[in-house]
Ligand SMILES: Nc1ncnc2c1ncn2[C@@H]1O[C@H](COP(=O)(O)O)[C@@H](O)[C@H]1OP(=O)(O)O
C-alpha cells in the first residue's frame with residue numbers, strides 16, 4: 133500500500149511518545165511558560181524528541197514542522213528541565229545522550245515544502261496538565277495535501293461520553309484508504325465512519341474545554357441552527373476530531389474567540405485530525421467553507437475558524453454562520 137512505511141513509522145513513534153506522556157502525566161508534571169504565555173512540559177519536549185528521532189532515522193530527507201524547539205532547554209536556567217526530559221527519553225531509547233535529545237527536538241524546526249511532516253507532540257497541553265484529554269498529532273503533507281495522519285489519544289475511551297471500553301486510542305488514516313481506530317494494546321485496527329444523519333443519539337457537537345480558544349456562545353447558536361439541540365461535549369485537543377471520525381459527534385466547531393480575533397490556527401493543531409475525519413467520510417473547512425491551507429506556512433494565515441462535520445450537515449453550518 134502507498135505510504136505503508138510512513139504509516140508504520142508514524143504509528144510506532146506515536147505509541148512510544150504516548151507511553152512517555154502517560155508516565156509523565158501520572159507524575160503530575162510542572163508547566164513552564166513559553167514566550168507566547170502558553171504552557172509546555174517535559175512531556176511535550178520528550179514526545180517531540182522521540183517522534184523526530186524516528187522520522188529522521190526512517191526518512192532523513194523529510195522536514196518536520198513541529199510545535200516545540202529546544203531554545204529554552206539549551207539555556208542555563210532550564211538545565212534541570214533538560215535533565216528530566218533526557219531521563220524520560222532514555223526510558224525508551226536507553227543510549228540517548230542529552231545532546232541527541234536537543235538535536236532531535238530541533239529537528240522539528242523544519243519549514244513547509246513539497247513534502248514534510250507536521251507534529252504536535254502534545255496537543256492540548258492544558259488538558260494534559262488537568263489530567264484530562266490530550267493528543268499526539270503527526271501528519272505527512274505532500275504537494276499541499278495531507279497523505280497520512282496518526283492521532284494518539286492516550287486518555288480517550290472507546291465510548292467517549294461514558295468512559296466505557298479501552299482507554300488509549302490511535303486514529304489512523306492514509307489518503308484514499310479510509311480511517312481506522314486501533315485501541316492501544318490491540319493488534320487489530322477497525323474501520324471507523326462518521327455518524328449517519330439519522331442517528332439522533334450521536335448528533336451532538338464537540339468544542340474545546342477552554343472557552344478562550346473559541347466562541348462558546350456562538351458555537352452553541354450555530355449548532356442549534358444546524359439542528360443540534362443537545363449541549364456540547366467539551367473535550368481538549370484534537371481528540372475532538374476522533375469523536376467526529378468515530379461517529380460519536382456530528383460536528384466540531386472552533387470559531388474565533390472575540391478576545392483574540394487575530395488568532396490564526398497552526399497546521400499541527402489540525403492536520404492529523406483533519407485527514408482522519410475526511411477519510412472517515414466527513415468534511416473539514418474553515419468558517420467560510422474554504423479548505424484549510426496546509427502548505428503555505430506553519431500558521432494558516434488565510435483561514436479563520438474551523439468547522440469539522442460528518443458531511444451532510446456541513447453546508448447548513450456554513451450557511452448558519454452567514455458570512
Ligand atoms: N488563543 C488560542 N485560540 C485557539 N487555540 C489556542 C489558543 N492558544 C492555544 N491554542 C491551542 O489550542 C489547542 C488546544 O485545543 P483545544 O482548545 O481544542 O483543547 C492547542 O493546539 C493549543 O495549543 P497546544 O498544542 O499548545 O496545547
Ligand SMILES: [Mg+2]
Nearest residue numbers: 252255256401
Ligand atoms: Mg496544539
Ligand SMILES: [Mg+2]
Nearest residue numbers: 199252254255
Ligand atoms: Mg502542543
Ligand SMILES: [Mg+2]
Nearest residue numbers: 170171199257
Ligand atoms: Mg503548546
